[in-house]
Amino acid sequence: MIKKELILKSISKLEDKLLVSKVLDKVAKSEAANSYAHSDFLDPYQRSLVHGALEHIKGLRYTFWGGYDGAERAIVVFHPDFAYEDEMHDQNPLRLLTIADKSREELSHRDYLGALMSLGIKREKIGDIVVRKDERENSCSVIVLSDIADYICYNLSRIGRARVSVSVEDTVNMEDAQKRVKEINATVASLRLDCVASAGFGISRSKICDYIRAERVNLNWEMSSSPTKQVKQGDIISIRGQGRVAVEDIGGNTRKDRIRVFLKKFV
Structure with missing residues (x-):
C-alpha cells in the first residue's frame, strides 16, 4: 500500500508535490493492474526528487530510462511482479525520431525544440535532443513518447525556413548519443x-x-x-x-x- 500523503508531506515545494503525486498515481495504476506504467520525461532534478520519493515504497520495481545509456532526460517505468527488467524493451514506450534538414540551414537545439512545441506538444513528452552536423546532412535525434511519434512524423515538415523530413524507429537500436x-x-x-x-x-x-x-x-x-x-x-x-x-x-x-x-x- 502506497502511503501517498506521508510521502508528499516531506516535500516542501508545491510544484514538486504535484510532480511526485502524478508519479505515485502511476505506481498505483501499475500495482492495481499488475502491468507496466510509466511517467512523462523527467529532468535530472526531477529524477532525483522522484527517486527519493519512490525509495519509501518497499518492494517497488522501477527503472529510469531515456532511450539510451547516459540520457539526460528519462521516464520512470514501473514493472509488474511477473516481469524482468530486460523485458522492458518489448514494452518500450519510447521512440527515436530522426529529423533531417534538407535545406542545410543552421538549426540549433532551440530551433528543433521550438518546432516540436509549436505542434502543441508539451516539454515533458520530449526527451533528449541531440543535434548532429556532418558534410552530407544536418540532422537531429529526438527521443519522444511513442504515442506522439506518428503525430510528429505527419505534421512536422518545416522548421523556420528549413524543409525537414522525419523518420521514426525503436530507441533500442539507437547508439549512445554523443553531445558536443x-x-x-x-x-x-x-x-x-x-x-x-x-x-x-x-x-x-x-x-x-x-x-x-x-x-x-x-x-x-x-x-x-x-x-x-x-x-x-x-x-x-x-x-x-x-x-x-x-x-x-x-x-x-x-x-x-x-x-x-x-x-x-x-x-
Whole structure:
C-alpha cells in the first residue's frame, strides 16, 4: 500500500508535490493492474526528487530510462511482479525520431525544440535532443513518447525556413548519443554564479544577471534567483536556450588572485 500523503508531506515545494503525486498515481495504476506504467520525461532534478520519493515504497520495481545509456532526460517505468527488467524493451514506450534538414540551414537545439512545441506538444513528452552536423546532412535525434511519434512524423515538415523530413524507429537500436562538448580552462574573480556562468557561456556578467532575473538560469537543475550564489565542483549551470556547463574542477589561485576553473560546455 502506497502511503501517498506521508510521502508528499516531506516535500516542501508545491510544484514538486504535484510532480511526485502524478508519479505515485502511476505506481498505483501499475500495482492495481499488475502491468507496466510509466511517467512523462523527467529532468535530472526531477529524477532525483522522484527517486527519493519512490525509495519509501518497499518492494517497488522501477527503472529510469531515456532511450539510451547516459540520457539526460528519462521516464520512470514501473514493472509488474511477473516481469524482468530486460523485458522492458518489448514494452518500450519510447521512440527515436530522426529529423533531417534538407535545406542545410543552421538549426540549433532551440530551433528543433521550438518546432516540436509549436505542434502543441508539451516539454515533458520530449526527451533528449541531440543535434548532429556532418558534410552530407544536418540532422537531429529526438527521443519522444511513442504515442506522439506518428503525430510528429505527419505534421512536422518545416522548421523556420528549413524543409525537414522525419523518420521514426525503436530507441533500442539507437547508439549512445554523443553531445558536443567544449572544454574551457578559465580564471574567474570569484566562484559566484554570475562569474562562473560568464566564463562558461562566453556571456557578460550583466547579461547573465539579466537571464537570472528572467528566471532562465538553473543551478543543479533548480532555478536560481541569486547571481551571488556560490558554485562548487560538480555543479551544473544551465541557461534555457543556451545549453549547460559542468564545473569539472576548481584549481588554485593565479598570481593576480583569480581562481582557475575547468569547465565543460554541452551544446
